[in-house]
Amino acid sequence: MSNASLALPVALPLSSPHSLEALRMLDDPQEWVAFSRPCAQDATVWESNVVIEGMHCAACSLTLEDAIGRVPGVLGVQVGAASHRARVMWSSSGARPSDWMRAVQDCGYRAVPANDVFVNERRKLETRQALWRWLVAGLCMMQVMMYAYPAYVAHPGDLTGEMEQLLRWASWVLTLPVILFSCGPFFKNALRDIAHAHISMDLPVALGMAITFAVSTAGTFEPQGLFGREVYFDSLTMFVFFLLTGRWLELRLRDRTAGALEALMNRLPDSVERRDASGGFERVAVRRVVVGDVVRVHAGEAFLADGVVEQGDTMVDEALLTGESRPLSRGPGASVVAGSHNLSATVQVRVERTGDATRFAQIVALMESAAATKPEGAQIADRLAKPFLIAVLLAAAASCAWWWGRDPGHALMVAVAVLVVTCPCALSLATPAAMLAAAGSLARRGVLVRKLSALEALAAVDTVVFDKTGTLTRDAFSLGTVDTRPGLSASQALAMAAAMAQHSLHPVSRALSVAAQATEKVEGNGAGGGETLGHWWCDTAAEVAGQGISGLVVDQSSVPVVPAVAMRLGSASYCGVEPQRSTGLRVFLSDAQGWLATFELSEEIRSEAAKVVAALKGDGVTVHLLSGDDSDAVAQVAEQAGILHAKGACSPSDKLAFLKDLQKRGHTVAMVGDGLNDGPVLAGAHVAFAMGKAVPLTQAKADFVVMGDHLSSVVQAVRLARRTQGVVRQNLWWALLYNAACVPLAVVGMLPAWAAGLGMAASSLLVVLNALRLAREPAFGEN
Amino acid sequence: MEILYLLIPLSVVLVFFILGGLWWAIDRGQFEDIEAEGARILRDS
Numbered sequence: 001m002s003n004a005s006l007a008l009p010v011a012l013p014l015s016s017p018h019s020l021e022a023l024r025m026l027d028d029p030q031e032w033v034a035f036s037r038p039c040a041q042d043a044t045v046w047e048s049n050v051v052i053e054g055m056h057c058a059a060c061s062l063t064l065e066d067a068i069g070r071v072p073g074v075l076g077v078q079v080g081a082a083s084h085r086a087r088v089m090w091s092s093s094g095a096r097p098s099d100w101m102r103a104v105q106d107c108g109y110r111a112v113p114a115n116d117v118f119v120n121e122r123r124k125l126e127t128r129q130a131l132w133r134w135l136v137a138g139l140c141m142m143q144v145m146m147y148a149y150p151a152y153v154a155h156p157g158d159l160t161g162e163m164e165q166l167l168r169w170a171s172w173v174l175t176l177p178v179i180l181f182s183c184g185p186f187f188k189n190a191l192r193d194i195a196h197a198h199i200s201m202d203l204p205v206a207l208g209m210a211i212t213f214a215v216s217t218a219g220t221f222e223p224q225g226l227f228g229r230e231v232y233f234d235s236l237t238m239f240v241f242f243l244l245t246g247r248w249l250e251l252r253l254r255d256r257t258a259g260a261l262e263a264l265m266n267r268l269p270d271s272v273e274r275r276d277a278s279g280g281f282e283r284v285a286v287r288r289v290v291v292g293d294v295v296r297v298h299a300g301e302a303f304l305a306d307g308v309v310e311q312g313d314t315m316v317d318e319a320l321l322t323g324e325s326r327p328l329s330r331g332p333g334a335s336v337v338a339g340s341h342n343l344s345a346t347v348q349v350r351v352e353r354t355g356d357a358t359r360f361a362q363i364v365a366l367m368e369s370a371a372a373t374k375p376e377g378a379q380i381a382d383r384l385a386k387p388f389l390i391a392v393l394l395a396a397a398a399s400c401a402w403w404w405g406r407d408p409g410h411a412l413m414v415a416v417a418v419l420v421v422t423c424p425c426a427l428s429l430a431t432p433a434a435m436l437a438a439a440g441s442l443a444r445r446g447v448l449v450r451k452l453s454a455l456e457a458l459a460a461v462d463t464v465v466f467d468k469t470g471t472l473t474r475d476a477f478s479l480g481t482v483d484t485r486p487g488l489s490a491s492q493a494l495a496m497a498a499a500m501a502q503h504s505l506h507p508v509s510r511a512l513s514v515a516a517q518a519t520e521k522v523e524g525n526g527a528g529g530g531e532t533l534g535h536w537w538c539d540t541a542a543e544v545a546g547q548g549i550s551g552l553v554v555d556q557s558s559v560p561v562v563p564a565v566a567m568r569l570g571s572a573s574y575c576g577v578e579p580q581r582s583t584g585l586r587v588f589l590s591d592a593q594g595w596l597a598t599f600e601l602s603e604e605i606r607s608e609a610a611k612v613v614a615a616l617k618g619d620g621v622t623v624h625l626l627s628g629d630d631s632d633a634v635a636q637v638a639e640q641a642g643i644l645h646a647k648g649a650c651s652p653s654d655k656l657a658f659l660k661d662l663q664k665r666g667h668t669v670a671m672v673g674d675g676l677n678d679g680p681v682l683a684g685a686h687v688a689f690a691m692g693k694a695v696p697l698t699q700a701k702a703d704f705v706v707m708g709d710h711l712s713s714v715v716q717a718v719r720l721a722r723r724t725q726g727v728v729r730q731n732l733w734w735a736l737l738y739n740a741a742c743v744p745l746a747v748v749g750m751l752p753a754w755a756a757g758l759g760m761a762a763s764s765l766l767v768v769l770n771a772l773r774l775a776r777e778p779a780f781g782e783n
Numbered sequence: 784m785e786i787l788y789l790l791i792p793l794s795v796v797l798v799f800f801i802l803g804g805l806w807w808a809i810d811r812g813q814f815e816d817i818e819a820e821g822a823r824i825l826r827d828s
Contacts, residue, residue, distance in 0.1 A: 058822035081819035124815070132809050136802060143798050147791075166788065170795050177802070 023098040023105075025271045025285050026113065032097070035113035039089070045075060048088045048097060049114040052104065055084050060109070067107045071100045085114060130251050134244045137182040140174045141237035147171045148234035168220045171233040178237050179213050182244060199389050205243065207393075208419035212236045215412050228409030232416075235756075242764065249436065272297070272304050275348070293351045297342045305338050305354045312347035313544075316340050327508075329547075344504065344543065388736075392419065392743075399747040410749065417746040421739075421756035431456075431728050433771035438724040441775050446707040447717050454703030457686045458718060459725035460668045464616055465659065465681070467673035468627035468637055471691055472711070473603040477508060477585070479515035480600035491519045493597035495536050497589050500549050500569045503541035508587055509549070511601055539564060548574040548587075567591045585633070602636065608712050609641045615715045617642075619722075622667075626655050626681070655681045672706075672714055674698065689714055724774055731767045738763050 025031060036048035052064065061079035068077040068088060073095025079086040088100055097113075104111040114120065147167045150159055183206070190206035193199055216231040223229035273281040275294040286304045289295060294310060297303055303316070315327040318340040327343050330336055336349060338358040355361060396418040403411035435456075439449040449455065466472050482490040498516030501509035541551035548570010555562060568575045568590050575590035577598075589597040613623050625646040627634045634648030647658065659681050662669050671678070671685035682688035683701040690702035706713045742759055745751045751759075808814065 058818040061819045062822060062826055079819070080816045081822075083816065128809055128812075128815075131814060132806065135805050135809070139798065139802060139805070143794070146794075163784075163787065166791055170791050173795050174798060 020098070020102070021283055022271060023101050025283070026097040026101065028285055029092075030287065031113075031285060036097075044092045046090055046092055048090065049120075050086050050088065050101070050104075050111040051114045052079065052084050052086055053110040053112065055079075055081070055109060057081070063107060064104060064109065067103045068100050071095060071103045074100050085120075086111070127251065130244075130248055133182045133184070134241075134248045137178050137237065137241040137244050140178045140182075141234075141241045144171045144174050144233050144237045147174075165220075168231055168233075171231065172217060172220050175213065175216075175233045175237055178240055179209065182240055183209055185247075186243075199386055199393075204389060204392055204396075204419050207396075208416050209236065209240065211412055211416050211419070215409060215416070219409070226408045227412060228407065230409065230413065232413070239760070246433075289351055289354060291351055291354060294348055295351060296346060296348050298346045299342055299344055302341050303336045303338055303349065305349075305351045306335065306358045307349040307351045307353075308333065308335050310348045310350050312345055314345040314347045315343040317343050395743060395747060399749075402747075403749060414746065414749045417749075417751050417756040418743060421742045421746045421751060421759050431731070433768045434724050434727045434731060434774060437771045437774040438720050442704075442713075442717055442720060445713060445716055446710065447713045448705040448707060449703070450705065451703045454687050455721045455724055456728075457668065458670060458703075458721035461621065461670040461687055461718060461721075463622045463624065463662055463667040463669045464714070464718075465624040465626050465662075465669060465671045465685070466641075466643070467671075467678050468625060468629055468634060469603070470674040471672055472609050472625065472637055472641055473605050477511035477601045478604040479511060480602050482600070483598040485596050488596065490597075493589060494519060494599070496553055496567065497569050497587075497597070497599065499536035499538040499553055500541060500551050500567065503538065503551070504543050504549055508585070508601060512587070512599065538567075544570070544574065547571055565591050567596070603633065605637055605640050606711055608710070612711045612715055613642045615712075616718070619715070619718060621718065624662075626650055626658060628652075628655075652678075652680050656684055659684055670714075670718075672711075689717070720774065727771055727774055731770055734766065734770070735763065 032046060032048070035050065036046045039045040039047060052060075055061065055064075058081040061081040064079045064086065065077050068074055068079075068086065073093075074088060074090045076089040077086060077100075086104075090097070090100065101111045147170050150167060151164060186202050186206045186209065189200065189202035193203050212232050213236060215227050216233055216236065218225050218227040219229045219231045271283050271285050272289060273296040274284050274289060275296065276282055281296050289305060295305075295307075299314070309330055309332050311332060313329070313331045316330050316336055317327055318337065330347070335352070336342075336347075337360070338353075339360040396415040399418055400411045400415035403414050435452040438455055439452060442449055479494075482493060484490055484493045494512070494516045498513050501512040501516075503509075535555060535557035536553055537556050538551040538553050541549055543549045548568055550566070550568045552564035553567045554564035569587065572578070572586070572588055575588040575595070577588045577590060577595050585601045587599045587601060588595065589599070616623055622645070623643050625634060625638045625641070625643045627637075627646075627648050628650055629648055631648035634646050638644075638646035650658065655678070659669060659671065663686070668686045670687040670689065671681050672689040672691070673682055674691040678690075679698045679701055682690060682698060687704070688702040689704045689706055690698050691706050704717060738759070742751065742756075746756060
C-alpha cells in the first residue's frame with residue numbers, strides 16, 4: 001500500500017497502447033513483487049496478476065487465454081470474464097512480463113499490473129467464506145424445516161415418541177454445522193464486544209442463538225431435565241439464515257464499489273530518462289532514481305521527484321499540488337515539484353528529493369493525519385441502539401429470573417423470546433437496508449458510495465465547499481470577448497493568433513486554436529459571409545516560456561503575395577501593450593505598429609454549475625468556494641456560479657484550516673474536489689465527494705466518487721441522503737413501536753418462541769420493503 | 784412406517800454429501816466467473 005500510495009498519480013491516457021519501452025520497465029525483477037510471486041515449488045516460475053482493460057464479454061477472455069498461452073515461456077493462464085483479471089504462470093528463465101503483456105496488447109486489449117492483488121486475494125477468500133456460511137445455513141434450514149413439519153401437523157398420538165425423538169436428533173445434527181460454522185462471525189463479534197466492554201447488535205443475537213441451541217439440545221437429549229422438552233431448531237436455523245442473507249448482500253455491494261476503486265491503483269511503474277556517466281540518457285524505473293541524478297523530462301510528462309531545472313525553459317502545471325490552474329514558467333535554477341506536469345518543452349532536472357521527502361509525499365502525510373482526526377457523523381442508529389440493547393438484555397435477564405423459580409426451561413425461552421422478538425433484525429436492518437437501497441440508487445446514477453455511514457452524515461450537511469478547477473470549472477479555458485484594432489475583424493485576428501498558437505502547447509494557445517477552428521466552421525457554413533478569413537501561416541515561431549510567442553505571419557491565400565508580418569502573441573509586457581487592470585486572463589496580439597487585438601479568456605465553468613448551486617441553496621445549504629488560484633479568478637467563477645462565499649490563494653493546509661474553522665462553528669461540511677491539493681480537506685471533511693477524474697489518492701480518501709463527471713450528482717446525493725434519513729427514522733420508529741408492543745408480551749411469557757420468530761421476520765420484511773422505496777428516486781430537477 | 788428409521792438418518796447423510804459438493808464447488812471458484820464457462824463449450828479448442 002505504501003508503495004502504491006507514494007507512486008505518483010500519473011494516469012496513463014486510456015485506450016492508447018503502452019509503448020514497448022514502458023512495458024520493458026516490468027522486466028526489472030524489482031518490479032515483479034508488486035504484482036507477482038514465485039511459486040512455492042519452483043522459484044523460477046512466477047505467478048502474475050494483471051488487470052485487462054477493454055474486455056467486454058466472455059469470448060474476450062478465451063481469445064486472451066489463447067493469445068497469452070501461445071507466448072513461449074508461459075506455463076499457464078486464466079482470464080476471468082467477470083473480474084477482468086488474468087493470472088499468468090510464467091517461467092523467469094524463458095519469458096519476461098513484457099513478452100506476454102505485448103501479446104495482450106496485440107489482441108487489442110491493455111494489460112496493467114494488478115498492484116492490489118494481495119488485497120484482492122484476501123477479499124476473494126472472505127467472499128467465498130461468506131457464501132459458504134450462507135449456503136450451509138440455507139441448506140440446513142430447509143432440511144430442519146422438513147424434520148420439524150410433522151410435529152406441527154400431527155394430531156396427538158399420530159407421532160410415536162420414538163419417531164419424534166429421531167426427528168429431533170436429525171434436526172440437532174443438522175443444526176450443529178449452522179451453530180458452529182455459519183454463526184461463527186456472530187459469536188466472534190460478541191466475544192470481542194465483551195472483551196472490549198462495548199455492545200453491538202451481535203451480542204443479543206449471539207446470546208439468543210446460544211441460549212436457543214442450549215435449551216433445544218437439552219430438550220432433545222434430556223426431555224425430563226431442567227429445561228423441559230421443547231425444541232426450537234427450526235426457528236434457530238431460519239433466524240440465522242435471514243441474518244446471513246442480509247450480511248451476504250451487504251458484502252456483495254461493498255465488494256463491488258471497493259473493487260472498482262482499488263483498480264484505479266493499477267498501472268505501469270513510472271519510468272524516467274536518467275543521464276548516465278557517458279552523458280547519454282537511458283530509461284529507468286523511478287524507484288532507481290536517487291538524489292543527485294539528472295533526469296530528462298519531456299513535455300507532457302510529469303515530474304517524478306522534487307528538483308532544480310539544470311537546462312531548458314518550460315511551463316509547468318502545478319494545479320494538482322497548489323490548485324493554481326494557470327501554467328507557471330520554470331527556467332534554469334528554478335525548482336520543480338514532484339506531481340506537477342511539464343507542459344511545453346524538454347528540460348533536464350537535478351533530483352533533490354525523492355520518495356517520502358517530496359512535497360507530494362508531504363501532502364499525502366497531511367491527508368493521512370486529517371483522516372485520523374475526521375469528525376464522526378452523528379450515527380442515529382448507534383446512539384439509539386446502545387441504550388436500547390442494554391435495556392433488552394436487562395429485560396431478558398429480568399424476565400428469565402422472574403420465571404426461573406417455576407420452570408427454568410420456560411424461563412430461558414422467555415428470555416430468548418425477548419431477545420428475538422425485540423428484533424435486533426429490524427433494528428439492525430433499519431439503517432443498513434435503507435443505506436444499501438440508497439447506495440444502489442446512487443450507483444445507477446454514477447455516484448459510488450465508499451462508506452455507507454457517510455450517507456447519514458450527508459443528510460446532516462448544511463455547508464458544501466467546492467473546489468474550483470476541475471470541479472466547478474472544466475480544465476480548459478474558453479475564449480470570451482475579442483477587441484481588435486479598427487479595420488480588423490475579430491475572426492481575422494483570431495485566425496492570425498491561432499496560426500501562431502499552434503506552435504505552442506500552452507493551455508491558452510490550445511484554447512485559441514480550438515476557438516479558431518470553431519469560428520472557421522461557422523464562417524465556412526455561412527457560404528461566404530462577406531469577408532475571407534485567409535489562410536494564415538506562421539513561420540519561425542519562437543516561444544519564450546511564460547511570456548509569449550513571436551513569429552512571421554503570412555496570409556498564404558492572398559493573391560497578390562504580401563510580405564510576412566512579424567507578430568507577437570502573449571502577455572501585455574511581451575507585446576509592448578499598456579497593461580490593463582482586469583479580472584480575467586488576457587492575451588494580446590501585436591505587430592510592429594503595436595496593439596492588434598486583445599483576447600479575453602475565462603475558465604469554462606460547467607454548464608450545470610449555477611443550477612447546482614441554486615438547487616443546493618434551495619435546500620438550505622450554504623455554498624463556499626475554496627481554491628488555490630488567485631483571488632480574482634476565484635471571485636469571477638464564484639460570481640458566475642452564484643456562490644457568495646469565495647476564497648482564493650489557499651494552500652492545502654489553508655484549506656484544511658478553513659474547514660476546521662467551519663466545523664468548529666458547528667457546521668456539518670461536505671467537500672467536493674478533485675486535485676491532490678484537495679486531498680487533506682477531503683480527508684478532514686464530514687463528507688467528501690471526489691470527481692471521477694480525480695487522482696486515485698484523492699478518490700481513496702473520498703466517501704463518494706462522482707463517476708459521470710456530472711456536478712448535479714452532488715445535489716441528487718444530498719437529497720437522497722435526506723430521504724434515506726427519513727426512511728431510517730420511519731424504520732426505527734416502526735422497530736420501536738413493534739418492540740413496545742411485543743416486549744411486554746414476551747416478558748410475561750405470553751409470546752411463544754415461534755410467534756416471536758414470525759414477528760421478527762414480518763417486522764424485518766416491512767423494514768426492507770420500506771427501504772426499497774428509496775430505489776425509486778425522482779431525477780434532478782423534477783422536484 | 785419402520786422404513787423411516789432408515790430414511791431419516793439417510794437424509795441427514797445426504798445433506799452432508801450435498802454440503803460437501805457445495806464446498807467443492809465454492810472452493811474451486813465456480814461461483815466467481817459464471818459467464819466464461821458458458822462460452823467455453825461453444826469453442827472447439
